[in-house]
Amino acid sequence: MKARYILFAASALGLAGCSANTGMNTAATTSAVPTLELAATGETVPVGTVARDAADDPAIWRNPDDPAKSLVIGTDKRAGLYVFGMDGSKKSFLPEGELNNVDLREVMIDGRKTVLVGASIRNDLNNAHIGLYRLEADSAELNLLGKFPAGAGEAYGFCFGQDSGDEVFAYMITKAGNVRELKLSFAMGVPNATIMREHKLTTQPEGCVVDDRTGRLYVGEENAAIWMYDLDADPFVPQRFADVNGRELVADVEGLALAPTGANGGYLVASSQGDNAYVLYDLVTGAYVNRFRLVDGLVDGTSETDGIEVMLGDFGPQYPDGLMVVQDGDNGNQTQNFKYVSWRKVLEALEGSE
Template sequence: MRSYVTYLACALTGLSVASAQNANITLAPAATGFEADGASFYYASNPLVLANDGSAADGGFRVFNAGANSSWSQTSHLKTGRSKIITPVYDVGGRDLLLNIPAPDSVLRAFEVSENGVAGVEQARKKFLGDWSTLCVWRSAKSGENYGFLFGKKQVVQFLVRGTENSTEILEIQTFPIPIEGEACTVLSNGLVYFSAEDQPLYSFQATESTVTPEITTVSEEIEVIGLATYYRISGDYLFVAHDEVIDVYDEKLGLVGSISLTGIPDLSIQGGLSIYQASTSTFPSGAIAFAFEDEETAGIAVGPLESALAAVGIEVNTDFNPRDRPCNDCEGTITKQCSENGFDAGYSSCQCFVGFSGSDCSETICKNSCSSHGKCAGPNVCQCDAGWEGPDCSFVAVQAKYETAANGGDGDDPAIWIHPTDASQSKIVTTTKSEAGAGFTVFDLKGELLQHTPAEQPNNVDVIYNFTLGDKQTDLTFAACRGDNTLCLFAINSTGFLSPIAGGVQPTPEDYEVYGSCTFRSTKTGKQYLFVNNKDAEYLQYELTSTANGTLQTTLVREFIGGSGGQVEGCVADDAAGFLFLGEEPEGVWRYDAEPDGSDTGMQIAKVGDGRLSADVEGIALVPATSGGSGYIFVSSQGISSYIVYDRAPPHEYVMTFTIVDNREAGIDHVSNTDGIAVVGDRLNSDFPGGLFVTHDDANELAEGGTALEASFKLVSLEDILGEERTKALGY
């Protein structure tokens, strides 16, 4: 007999998602003026709508009154830091909680919600290092326990939320891999969890009270998903799938029962977080939907009534649903005293222990790798690290930034370091802003002071080209892929490190080619200068850069190939002397290719996401070679864990170390979170950077006075603080 999940996959074979839009919901912008990724209804006599705040300036989450006589007034705004998640969990020891995990510190927080408002539960905090997109809560029909499934970059953390009226704790059950970064999820009454993301298949797994990794099933590769929600009924649930300006409705066997068009908001763009309210109010007698949206003028939360739409698709209204209802009359606990309440009873006097517990009865508290001998185990899988160490198991070298750049405008991404030809202390840092706001290149000095901003069409990854023959003279250049007009954009660098336009500084790419990442390569065999650019489909183009006699730049396409396994790529760096190109495939790892245009188009993967060191997304890649020989180091920005992995430059590119950038409280400089582009040089620049400089993008720049800056910054770190004096001296600069 076929399993239920197998049946779902088979039932969808040949299913057409293009159906008549036989129902309609007229939406209204209910709460606007902030960036949201999702919305969640909170059931109460006076219902609330919860929305994450993804903006850099405010962050955290917002609570709105959705009662009958309300005008969707905001009742709370807790500025915990920019986040994507705010989710209710009901009846935890008699209390209702809200769960939120901000990006800057990856700490899952619980807040008690009551008629008196929202208040933090201080002891209910748990750090899950990563970049998290969505969270679904499941209440076991067997035990009545509450579990969360936290979705991030190709992984899910399952945790338990339990407590009494006076205490609450969050315990990690397990972490397991998934094929994608989950951005939307929902749970049916039977515990079947659906998840997906934009332009990705719909997947499922069965939630269980077990530490055994669930089987991930591909449900459909054709269903388009931006948001997911469940409409609960006694006789069978319905799956609501939002995309474009439509909600498709499926029954429990994944049969398409109807499609609901969404009107009322021109130029609607659904951002995610579809939520359904299945209770009756005077405003919404048959319930409502809500989700995060954007249009041409604003962003926030949209809401609409369900009444006519449900009838049109043949769904009987169920406003008796209450998430606090006990799912079991005689609940049978699977977390038992036999397992010290720290594991599942697996029968035959055996236990499945939660993460951080061990022993036949799960009574022993343990930590990963015994905190790597750089700290002590202070709780279940909670390491208290010694000074100079960080990370879940205290294996990350902790370094501090000496300086950070001034505000960079909009969405910064990638830096480059220009070395002054005669006075290294006058070297400069060039950074990019890829958003429309502040788009262009910005030049900083070695203390992070802004010196120049040069507008450009949303440049992304910037590199420096030294001593390029321009007409009859040698000139330094900057190069980046410019997303705004899909061009290769180049500027001249003068003798003081400032940028200026140059003839031929905007070079075209093929029609319909959308640029994404870029880097440069100069062949030591031929002396020729090359530019690499890629799009999101991993299509790499290699151009030769030349100049006319009168000093006008020109490019010639000399090579095309697919990078990595065809997933999204961006960061790359060339080893000029070795003739290698290293590129980062964001969800998969680091690959090495021949950089010469006549080289092999077959790459070699040198580091893999999920290997115990590297985590998705792989972002910036930088290289510092030794002045002689083949030694040196490759630096890889691991965005999901806000850290950096260092490998040997020479094959087989063995792992060297992991480091992360922590708070420098004395200087008032915050830690780095959601790292992106990076740059590194080994030159002695000044007394602050005697063995070289490492520069990195900081996505969520927290301010000393509280809150988060509107604009990204870049952190400046001494390379000697990262590698140590012995390694930096061995580079030979």
């Protein structure tokens, strides 16, 4: 198979097939591993859906010209897509019905630099669809580019990947366990999505993220493991990256995010939903690094987190080294929302624990 990504260093990952469900009681399991405690710096306004599990997954767009005007896209999986400002205010809302995960990449469409936003559409529970949108940075609004079939099954997790030639791929994760790759094209400015290949995990996955530097897709099988797919390899089968072991990582494993450094270094960050924590792994070796929780501070802490996102870089005085956004499953007497975390605080906590 022709290489689509520039690969750098091979990590010490064990080969694996598909894992069976661990059968953990996620509500009762608590990790015994020491866990750092941090506080979030800010939060978004609550989403509109009341009395239901609603807020789910975020994506971050960093404004390189004015970082303080960067934007966060967040899903209300019962209703649609929000765009939030760095102060947590609602900038816009696009009603789309049932959806789940969201991601973005900057691409060229018909000669125009475009912030492309994608989401897993769940309005048809028997057939998955991808929604593609253009984020208008000046107005903070999303405009629909189209909705595209993504194979059989209920749409669930979703993420983008972009190779060294700037080709864009979408990864649809179905509730039944399918990990499906679609190639996107934009001939004459018209989007299209073509299914390329797929693999089926044994039990339910959701969170996914692609490291564009190394061509690796990470997928969380909620009660079993985090898997790594080498997108340059054929066949399309995963290696086990980390176990859901009830210690460092407690079922369900939900959102996944990257904090990349250098050619292939940095962290994979996972939401350990079963004990309300966030776990960091070394991207090169796969080794466990540390874990932390968000406790009450300037804003309330988080629990039962689904989606997470991390983006490094300057986001203004409160977030000088990067921004982490996490879904909060219990926002007190308000509906669910998203919390903003300064990545500098995470790094300082890691350094202080050494």
